[in-house]
Amino acid sequence: MADRKIASRSALAGLAKSGALGVSKGVPGVRIREITDFAAIGIIARRGRAAEVAAILSRHVGSPVVDAAKRAGAGAVSITGTAPGQWLAISRGPGTSLDELRTELAGLAAVTDQGDGRLIIEVTGPRARDALAKGVAIDLDAGVFKVGDAAQTSAAHIGLQIAPIDEAPTFEIISARSTAASFWSWLESSAAEYGIDVA
């Protein structure tokens, strides 16, 4: 993506003020952080080219990318399967870009910019699972939903993509920009009883 000369506004801007929310005694059960500096592209392999695309993606993140609902990449770039032959690539950090990957995929896959349309947050803390289970219907148990797994599902009628990214556990949640305020309203009210710390 080309350099921007004007400021980009995060999806949660004006909503999630940093600090404590909900019950305030003791250690907060849930910590939430919005990721604001990132780029994202959607990738759909051309007909019959999924394997080649996966190979390029694997090379790019330095770990195997499979054609399944999995999240690969431990560093700045992660690649998550979203549908057969489809992935979402995310690159975190200031001034990030996925232009190089985009170039490599030319002719093999349809690539679309998606970073501006997304909200990314990380939810962690001892009660993160309990809070998320109030909307997310998939099994979030550590033995079932493991680091490397990913799922697209919904919470509170809002679609999202979720992946455990460490064993803390920390969950990366990617959702749509337009519903960020409603999503936040749900998350806050679900986590409030455990105490929330917004980074």
Next chain:
Amino acid sequence: MKYSIFSVLREGLRGGKGWTPAWREPEPKPHYDIVIVGGGGHGLATAYYLAKEHGLTNVAVVEKGYIGSGNVGRNTTIIRSNYLLPYNTHFYEWSMKLWEGLEQDFNYNAMVSQRGVLNLYHSDAQRDAYVRRGNAMRLAGVDAELIDADGVRAMAPFLDFENARFPIHGGLLQRRGGTARHDAVAWGYARGADSRGVDILQNTEVTGIRIEAGRAVGVETTRGFIRAGKIGLACAGNSSRVAAMAGLRLPIESHVLQAFVSEGIKPVIDQVITFGAGHFYISQSDKGGLVFGGDIDGYNSYAQRGNLYIIEDVHEAGMALWPAIGRLRTLRHWGGIMDMSMDGSPIIDKSPIDGLYLNCGWCYGGFKATPASGWCFAHTIARDAPHALNAGFRLDRFASGRLIDEKGAGAQPNLH
């Protein structure tokens, strides 16, 4: 025996010993002039009007379970005639007229209660659509009123006017709309038909339709073959299965619609109110239960029960509309199988097979149609031609394009 305050008093004094069966339990005869398949509201009403209006009494109603075990016994009892398109407007208005004199006509109190049906709107576009509909009703001589948000507030101050996601802008009101006691409608027609000589055969399932030389001549049942001069199908959710016995495929899918009743409470809501920004409608039964419902589950089903998603959806909409019901409790929920037609409107017609007549496609709105449906179906069977009121409800309208699609949803039954 005629029902009246006097008979109630007399029997009260005699310990109720004199009450006689509301309908007989006859053995099937080998032949009837007309066999109606389906002892729901429509089948029983058809038999009643065949006898009453056309003098045809060698008639049987064949019901696989107990009468009223289908949708007539499990609907949310709303009656109204607030339709948009001409065929529907006139037909449902005729039904409303019949409701208005029904109890005196068949001597059974079906508790027809015209407390009003209020459809809320939440946007200008929705208002315009309701105005179009309300005017169509008025052109057809049906009562309709448009009320604004203050008018709604005056009628139903308990609704959410403060914090609603979709604020209430107003409503379309049909004061003559209301409810009727669903079971009693089936029982009243059954008793009326029986007293005129119609045989009501419960626990008799039709398992086949015999066709000889291109003409339907009788039904195979779990109690044997019954020969019939004419056969009328009024099997609602099971229409496709029974029609298939005669080799017919119909423009119908069977879908489950759920309904709910709360614990009984003292009177709180007078009208029937429908939410315009979600799938929800509610009224209160004479026993005190809030009777409510919402959208269909969406998938084909014959199971008479649904799933959690819609149950939650309905309650969410309920709370969005009327947040004081949070502490009331849902007592029971159930499902019924509806014959969803491809344009959302019914079919009352002769079938392509001689001697076989169709009454189906009622979707979730056929209870209010019961009297007119029976009346028109009786006419169609007796005269071998549709009455003007059901002339539009033809089976061939899908091929010709003469659709009656109130919602404009197209050929996707789960959207009607």
Next chain:
Amino acid sequence: MSSAGRLPTGGRIDRARPIKFSFDGRSMSGFAGDTLASALIANGVSLVGRSFKYHRPRGILSAGSEEPNALVEMRAGARREPNTRATSVELFDGLQAQSQNRWPSLGFDILALNGLVGGFLSAGFYYKTFMWPAAFWEKVYEPLIRRAAGLGRSAGAEDPDHYEKSHAHCDVLVIGGGPAGLMAALTAARSGARVILADEDFLPGGRLNAERQEIDGAAGSIWAATVAAELSSMPNVRLMRRTTVFGVYDGSTYAALERVNDHVAVPPPFQPRQRMWRIYARRSILAAGALERPLVFANNDRPGVMLAGAVRSYINRFAVTPGQRLAVFTCCDDGWQAAIDAAAAGISIEAVIDSRAEASPALGGELGKRDVRIFRGAEVIRAVGSRGLQAIEVRDASGRISSILCDALAMSGGWSPITHLTSHLGGRPVWNESLPAFVPGTLPSGMSVVGAANGAMALARSLAGGRDAGASAARDFGRSASDAPLPKADDEPATVRALWHVSGGRGPAFVDFQNDVTAKDVGLASREGYRSVELLKRYTTLGMATDQGKTSNVNGLAILASELAQPIATVGTTLNRPPFTPVSIGALAGHHRGKDFRATRLSPLHEWAKTHGAVFIESGAWLRASWFPRPGEKDWLESASREVRAVRSAVGLTDVSTLGKIDIQGPDAGTLLDRVYCNTFSTLAVGKARYGVMLREDGFVMDDGTTSRLATDHFVMTTTTANAVGIMRHLEFCHQGLWPGLDVQMTSISEQWAQMAIAGPKSRETLARIVDRQHDISDAAFPYLTAREITILGGTRARLFRISYSGELAYELAVPAGVGNAVAAAIMEAGTDLGIQPYGLEAMGIMRIEKGHVAGSEINGQTTARDLGLGKMMSKKKDYIGRVLAERPALAAPDRWGLVGLKPVDWTTRIRAGAHLIPIGAATTTANDLGYVTSVAFSPSLERWIGLGLISGGASKHGTRVRLVDLLRGSDIEAEVCDPVFYDPKGERLHG
């Protein structure tokens, strides 16, 4: 005794924690561990409520959620909860309860008169009367009936508490924490399986807390507490107290209600009152226990007549005594235990009456020594008393009737397994003559049933059944269950001989207590032909009250069976439906109420619009800027008119981000577009945009919008806001379902791009100030219908489309959503001196009507492309969705309603959408209905009201006059039918 009714010792209550509460305004006290019912008994209250129909005085029948009688209004004000079962309310400090369905008071209730004329009010009486005069129904009869019926009163204000939902997954869900459930959960849990144990009680243990049986040599309740503690400590177990599993749904989905804070006056901050759970369980073990049946005899509803098992609960668990002088009436062994337990607690036993002549002499055991009168082969034929029990009339084996004074009667008609949850997916319980009771029939897949719920009416068998089911579930997951020995316990005697109805007593014999259905009503229904159990239920209302017949159904159908002289197995039962116990509506809604009913979508330009003072309206899921009022403007029309004038004379900016945007790539993209649009796209040049119309397969219009070609194999489609999601789904269907062979890739990019229209004669000049210099947007380089990727503001990527909805020289500019607000602000700044103004949905609507563009009111699912004047777009050269059925005779008929413009003859007159078109001079009837007004606007450009409408005959009616009749709002206006394009019909302004 410490207080009336409270035993000096014992019970699972905490005497160190006294609790204050009030009933009908009277303050009372109880202890932690009490239910409201036990606390009322402790305070000597026996009259608690009034019945539904006859307003008979009622007391407490049971000690559980099956209670039909002791219903109260809990709490007050906005938290008032009618019909709350006192028997399952956990006592808390400050609890307020009131009796209900009585007036003026519980002790004296006017409507109790109904009971005196009960003979006339028998089942179904209202179907037979109140028919004349017809007009009286709504005005007189029905209000009376409604007021007398109902039970408690709902709160009048919004529920102040909050509710939520949650999800849980497990290998094994154990429903019920009595001996069977605890043993099942323990066994499965020790194998390592993920276990959830849910019990609706606040104290696990089930009947163990109510009875005095021993397990491993100690009180059963102690064993239960030990097991519960072990389960709580295991990481693979979730022990859910106060949680009722209320429904079973398809796919092993169980719904449960956790009463998180019903045992406190007000939930602590941030906590829900209740939480509804969806539990996805691979296996379930139903260990819900059994319900005791009352006995049906005259006046069996008198306060003081109680189920024998409940009497034991009150004595053993709550250390309260329902009476000082107790009699017991039973037809089974278990009933005797009430007498034994009561005697052990020092209560005087007046008599034990067992209807079985052969009842084992051993049962009396202890009692014999205490000189208790024991009747075998005898029956209680009547209870005596009104607001409380005073005596019973007993008919002994020889037929002699005697009266026994007592203030409490424990009755037991035997036990019925709680099979409810086995029936939610349609399974029917089956009759077991030896119990006699209905036991589970076909089970939901993955479910097994143990303990009393499975007809194992004894302790050791319940424990063994629990262990076996737990082990077998564990084995299903490849785990080996530890072979922990079964705890030691005995099976108590449990034979029963059914006694369905005791006749001969004077007075109504109740079958369904709450709904006042008597044995006589059952007989009447059967005589009148309502002979199926389901008809019996509906005619008499048997089993339809808040308890759903938990204590009445079996008795009722057994009485029907005897009336019909048929076996009970043939008569069958009515269908159980969820919920197992009533569930608050708030809990089933959870978070989704008020503003959170449904998600709100905010445009990426929302902040920008807010800054300019936009008035937002709900438009589907979106909030959209509707108009931008300025000080001094009196209404929306004035603001919107000003906005229109700004666009028509200078330049305006509006937000169109809500349109659906779909990125379509791949070599076959053009082919797919050709098949889904009725016009052709494969021929569109790169860098060009085209308006397209999609039909449904039935030939009606589905949606419209522009699609642009950015490269040979790359298109960007826009859809209407309302259909954005549906069109994406439709395209995926066409691709995956119909033509999977096409090499096409589609992605929604609706969220990614902020999109704004810059419209008006000065739009190019404005834009030129922000477009990066290397991009030439002059008319020559960037003519009408050009679409290109460009950069703006020094490198920000953007897409610029020269398309126009307003009819002016106009552009749509798409920029990444994150910079949307900033770009809009930059454009406003750039255009300040050119007179730029923000404009909203209203102004946009006015301008599209001036231009005769169709929108949602015209594309309403009932119109064809021809109806809308778009017939010429329907390609003759290719196949596309909707092509064939659009040619059906009725869709091509000349008298179809076609799009026209409408101008009121008096230009100052306001016209309104929804009015119908009636020929001048014709009667206002359906027969003369020519069509209707779809959209209207006051056109600031034409300075008059204009409208679009659909009229029979369409364009052929141009130049004629019709009436616009709005009967609802009382207007009848003459108008001229005209071309729908009112403004700049030649489209010259587009090309400026």
Next chain:
Amino acid sequence: MRIRCPYCGERSNDEFYVLGDADALTARPSGENAEAFHEYVYQRTNLAGLHRELWYHSNGCRRWLVVTRDTRTHEISDVTYASKRGEGEAA
């Protein structure tokens, strides 16, 4: 109801949008035959029994699936992608 999406795993039916009879809806006729289109668009066998039907995993992978389900019991016996090439786009 729980549907085992071949890509996403088992999910409740509220994540899906349902369209109806898969046999009817994917058998689009070609050409001008109005009667064939009438059958395709309007006529349904409406089976009581094993029913192959189209579900769209709207809150998941957005694949159209063919679900074989008993309309009398709601029991699901099979789920596949509507497009044979679903998996990995390998075709």
